[in-house]
Every structure is written in C-alpha cells, then in structure tokens.
Amino acid sequence: MTNPLPPETAKWLKDSGFTVRTEAIWLEALTHGSFNSGSPQQENHARDYQRLEFLGDRVLGLAVAGWLYRASDSHEGKLSQRLNALVSGRTCARIARNIGMPDHVRLGKQAREDGGADSDNILGDVMEALIGASFLDNGFDVTRDVILQLWESDLSGDAGKAKHPKSALQEWAAHNKRAMPHYGVKSRQGPDHASRFTVEVSIHNVGKAEATATSKGEAEKLAARAFLKEFG
Structure with missing residues (x-):
C-alpha cells in the first residue's frame, strides 16, 4: 500500500x-x-x-x-x-x-x-x-x-542571452546528457599574417559541424553556433 x-x-x-x-x-x-x-x-x-x-x-x-x-x-x-x-x-x-x-x-x-x-x-x-x-x-x-x-x-531576465556559442553548446550537451563537445583543426591555409582556420566540432552520437575564420578561436565559435543551429 x-x-x-x-x-x-x-x-x-x-x-x-x-x-x-x-x-x-x-x-x-x-x-x-x-x-x-x-x-x-x-x-x-x-x-x-x-x-x-x-x-x-x-x-x-x-x-x-x-x-x-x-x-x-x-x-x-x-x-x-x-x-x-x-x-x-x-x-x-x-x-x-x-x-x-x-x-x-x-x-x-x-x-x-x-x-x-x-x-x-x-x-x-x-x-x-x-x-x-x-x-x-x-x-x-x-x-x-x-x-x-x-x-x-x-x-x-537575461538567462541565455548573449552567451558565447561555445558555452551555450557545452550547456546544451550537459542538459541533454551528451558527451562534451570536441574541437579539432581540420586545416590551416595561407601565410601567418593571413591564415584561415577550418575547425570541426563534434559530439559523440549526435553529429558534427565546421566553420572557417581568420583565427582558431573565431572558427571554434562559428562552428559551435553552426552545431546548435543544426542539432540544438
């Protein structure tokens, strides 16, 4: 009972x-x-x-x-x-x-x-x-x-507003009980003063997204944003 x-x-x-x-x-x-x-x-x-x-x-x-x-x-x-x-x-x-x-x-x-x-x-x-x-x-x-x-x-309030895409992606992964995002540089092209980095972010058993920018950090940010748009 x-x-x-x-x-x-x-x-x-x-x-x-x-x-x-x-x-x-x-x-x-x-x-x-x-x-x-x-x-x-x-x-x-x-x-x-x-x-x-x-x-x-x-x-x-x-x-x-x-x-x-x-x-x-x-x-x-x-x-x-x-x-x-x-x-x-x-x-x-x-x-x-x-x-x-x-x-x-x-x-x-x-x-x-x-x-x-x-x-x-x-x-x-x-x-x-x-x-x-x-x-x-x-x-x-x-x-x-x-x-x-x-x-x-x-x-x-301001919860979730203007949050950095990498932080937002990490929060999304934690909430959905997924592995943490993994970032990797796929390619680097051009001279040192004008390099372009292509970065891929992946989450195991979810998917991956990539982006290209003039710095590794900016490419990671754009890749995280692309991932959230695709899978978030």
Missing part, C-alpha cells in the same frame, strides 16, 4: 502552485532511488522519480520553447541558446531551492547525510519529476501555467 503524501508536503505543493489530485504520483516524484533501501517486495518500497523526470524534462522544454517563440522573433540559434539556459539542471535546482524543495525530497539516510537534499543534480531532477507529475495529474495547460509562474523571473 502506498504511503499517503505528508500533509506538510501537500500544503507546500499547493503553496508552490501545484494542484494535487492523485497523491501517489506526487510521492513518486519526490522519491530518490536511495529511499528504497529495502527489497522491492517490502511494503514500504516506493517508486523513484526517474520516469517522471524523463517526462517532465520534455514538458518543461515544450512549455518554455512555446513561451520563447511567442515572446521573441529571434532566430533559431538564439532561441535554442535561451532555451538551453532556462531548462538547464542548474536553473531547475535553483528554482527548486527557491520554493523550499529540499525539505520535502525523500532520500535515504546516507544520501541525506551526504548532502543529497542540496545537490543540484537531485533537486533539478526532482523539479522535472514534479512537472511530469503535474502533466499526468492535470494536463499540459495547467502545468505550463505553473512553469511560467515559477520561471517568471528567469524568463524576464
């Missing part, structure tokens, strides 16, 4: 803007894998948040992408750059702290003692899991409105 959602946690979720209809799914969203220290056959075994995190990540991305599309006429590359910053694990973790999530995450004793309640990775994942729970319990429109409320200051 699933344990009920603690009253203080139910109140916290409501105060944070969430609407709880099916308690079990919200309990799952707040449960870290370390909480299940016993056998799956034991009565107190609870499902952890990983599946809901997977779902919530996509819902968050769609909600924020929709807002960006409506709010700006920027080209695709700039939209992708802002999206990656706004839905990053670091941003999710910061918003989780802002609403007091650490007190409500269900962790195993050792994980809590090791600082799991203040881990960017855990808090970011649980934030996405709560979004997944909201989507299943209330649908997309309600969940989108909660996201836009919680992300309001970030959406109106």
